[in-house]
Amino acid sequence: MGCCFSSDEDKVETNIQNPNERTPLLYPQPGEQQNQGGRSGPIYSQQNQTGDEQSEFTRILRQTAINVIDVTSTESHNIEQGDMQDRATQYSNRLNMVLQGSGKSRVYRPNLPTGITSPQMTLAAAPISISDVQLITSVSEKLANAAREIKIQHKESLVVTFGVP
Amino acid sequence: MSLMCTSSGLLFRLRIRHSDNTKLKSLLNSEGSLLAFSGFPDKDASAAGAIASNIWTSFQKSGQYSLDDGKLNCVLVECKLGKIAITKVANLLLCLCAKETVSYGMLKTKIEAMAAYLEEPLSQVASS
Amino acid sequence: MERTLEMQLEESIHNPGITGVLCVDNNGLCLGAKGSAPLKACGSISALAGQAAKLANPNGPTPVICLESEHGIVLIKKTDKLTTALFKSS
Numbered sequence: 001m002g003c004c005f006s007s008d009e010d011k012v013e014t015n016i017q018n019p020n021e022r023t024p025l026l027y028p029q030p031g032e033q034q035n036q037g038g039r040s041g042p043i044y045s046q047q048n049q050t051g052d053e054q055s056e057f058t059r060i061l062r063q064t065a066i067n068v069i070d071v072t073s074t075e076s077h078n079i080e081q082g083d084m085q086d087r088a089t090q091y092s093n094r095l096n097m098v099l100q101g102s103g104k105s106r107v108y109r110p111n112l113p114t115g116i117t118s119p120q121m122t123l124a125a126a127p128i129s130i131s132d133v134q135l136i137t138s139v140s141e142k143l144a145n146a147a148r149e150i151k152i153q154h155k156e157s158l159v160v161t162f163g164v165p
Numbered sequence: 166m167s168l169m170c171t172s173s174g175l176l177f178r179l180r181i182r183h184s185d186n187t188k189l190k191s192l193l194n195s196e197g198s199l200l201a202f203s204g205f206p207d208k209d210a211s212a213a214g215a216i217a218s219n220i221w222t223s224f225q226k227s228g229q230y231s232l233d234d235g236k237l238n239c240v241l242v243e244c245k246l247g248k249i250a251i252t253k254v255a256n257l258l259l260c261l262c263a264k265e266t267v268s269y270g271m272l273k274t275k276i277e278a279m280a281a282y283l284e285e286p287l288s289q290v291a292s293s
Numbered sequence: 294m295e296r297t298l299e300m301q302l303e304e305s306i307h308n309p310g311i312t313g314v315l316c317v318d319n320n321g322l323c324l325g326a327k328g329s330a331p332l333k334a335c336g337s338i339s340a341l342a343g344q345a346a347k348l349a350n351p352n353g354p355t356p357v358i359c360l361e362s363e364h365g366i367v368l369i370k371k372t373d374k375l376t377t378a379l380f381k382s383s
Contacts, residue, residue, distance in 0.1 A: 128357075133357050136377065136379050139379060143316055144372035145297075149297045150278050150298065152279060152282040157286075268332075270323045273320070274295075275294070
């Protein structure tokens with residue numbers, strides 16, 4: 001079969017009928033499902049699991065789902081295409097209304113020195129002096145060293161062992 | 166043998182003097198419950214923790230969904246009255262709330278420094 | 294912690310002619326500023342330094358960028374994790 005799980009014992013234990021390249025080699029234990037935080041993977045139920053356990057599990061899940069207010073799940077990922085366009089138009093209309101009202105221009109201008117009126121003057125001037133180059137080099141070196149010092153000094157151990165026989 | 170984090174040591178670490186610009190530092194587990202915090206007692210740390218954890222999870226989900234990348238590194242939030250940085254340390258979240266005068270670069274450098282410091286002891290505790 | 298950085302910024306602004314110092318990280322986020330440095334220029338400075346570093350020899354020292362205008366110059370230099378800008382009046 002070309003799969004690590006083709007032995008007979010494994011077939012008995014798991015109910016995976018057709019193992020392929022997407023079949024995980026390690027199955028998450030039921031207890032570990034809780035720890036994954038994100039999306040839960042498919043649950044591979046053991047054959048010896050009774051129906052009672054399953055129904056109890058679904059009951060607990062349903063109860064938890066009722067109790068928990070999950071803000072992150074309120075964002076709907078599957079909006080209809082037309083709905084999406086309607087919303088986009090609505091938002092841009094609102095945005096334009098606010099922008100026109102405030103009189104702010106949305107033209108982006110980096111806050112660097114503005115252009116010069118007489119380029120020939122600046123171009124004819126002496127190039128940047130060697131002292132300026134040395135100044136910026138030394139200042140940047142010093143600042144880089146200072147920035148490297150932003151770390152926490154180790155003073156005492158955070159972790160202690162206990163229960164050592 | 167078991168390992169535990171000395172709570173006094175952790176609190177002491179969290180209370181490191183950040184020139185008093187950082188208002189609140191907290192350590193949360195992935196469900197948003199507070200494990201440790203340091204800051205002014207009038208701030209509702211557990212609510213802030215839950216919100217921070219929610220923001221983190223929300224961003225991580227979006228990243229996984231739209232960018233196919235669940236490796237969220239750092240979240241910086243600008244609010245009206247301050248700035249917030251959230252990052253992951255071992256299997257926990259570290260949240261830093263700062264005044265609005267603190268620059269983003271400094272906030273990010275600090276939270277990275279704290280995360281790097283706490284990473285090793287916290288992963289020791291997590292794996293034990 | 295960041296006291297050293299503050300001190301270095303304070304020290305560098307006392308050089309003759311310097312009106313502002315700006316310290317930016319590799320993401321274009323401001324780490325510290327002193328004097329009349331425009332905080333909005335953080336991103337531009339980091340981006341400029343990054344572009345210039347691509348032109349220079351990768352094994353040599355990082356280039357010094359000088360923006361000249363009628364009122365003064367801006368000197369920019371990038372180190373491995375930090376970009377520094379000095380605003381100098383002429």
